Amino acid sequence: MQTAHELFLHELTDMLDAERKLVDALGEQAENASNPQLQKALTAHQAQTEKQVQRLEQVFESLEEQPEETECKGIKGLIEEYQSFAEEDPAEDILDVFSIGAAMKVEAYEINAYEGLIRLAREMGHNKAVKLLQQNLKEEQATWKKMEGFSKKIKPEQMGMEEEEGEEEPSRSRGRSGRAA
Ligand SMILES: [Fe+2]
Numbered sequence: 001m002q003t004a005h006e007l008f009l010h011e012l013t014d015m016l017d018a019e020r021k022l023v024d025a026l027g028e029q030a031e032n033a034s035n036p037q038l039q040k041a042l043t044a045h046q047a048q049t050e051k052q053v054q055r056l057e058q059v060f061e062s063l064e065e066q067p068e069e070t071e072c073k074g075i076k077g078l079i080e081e082y083q084s085f086a087e088e089d090p091a092e093d094i095l096d097v098f099s100i101g102a103a104m105k106v107e108a109y110e111i112n113a114y115e116g117l118i119r120l121a122r123e124m125g126h127n128k129a130v131k132l133l134q135q136n137l138k139e140e141q142a143t144w145k146k147m148e149g150f151s152k153k154i155k156p157e158q159m160g161m162e163e164e165e166g167e168e169e170p171s172r173s174r175g176r177s178g179r180a181a
Pocket of ligand 1: 019022049052110140
């Protein structure tokens, strides 16, 4: 690889695969969500992600290029993290909290990826691509904000520290002083 154009196409292809993978992943995460508002938000973002795929396809068209077969390993890893956590049979509220965090990690990845793509597109004067990518970026930023809002509202039901208040004796023997001795 030698040119900015090749790098741009590589990064663009990566994001196309990422968004396609996320369409399926968001459907699964919405199905697993217990909080109805979170479920609605994930379903809405799934529909939005389908549009983002179309915009990326339009970017390829505007450049008269074809996407190659490739895999976005970053997003694949984040999706797999979610799946292995969900398989561990977490409590409903804990899975919701995890989902919100997982969504924010994905959005952070995408925001940075789109910012990089926009920078390259600008430098090369691909104005149509800049516009399309900016639309995707705006949506990812809005989704990140929305998920940040959920992270403040949806909390784990049990903090898991009750025994330390009630059972002084056993917790003391298992406590820091015990380990230090
Ligand atoms: Fe996206």
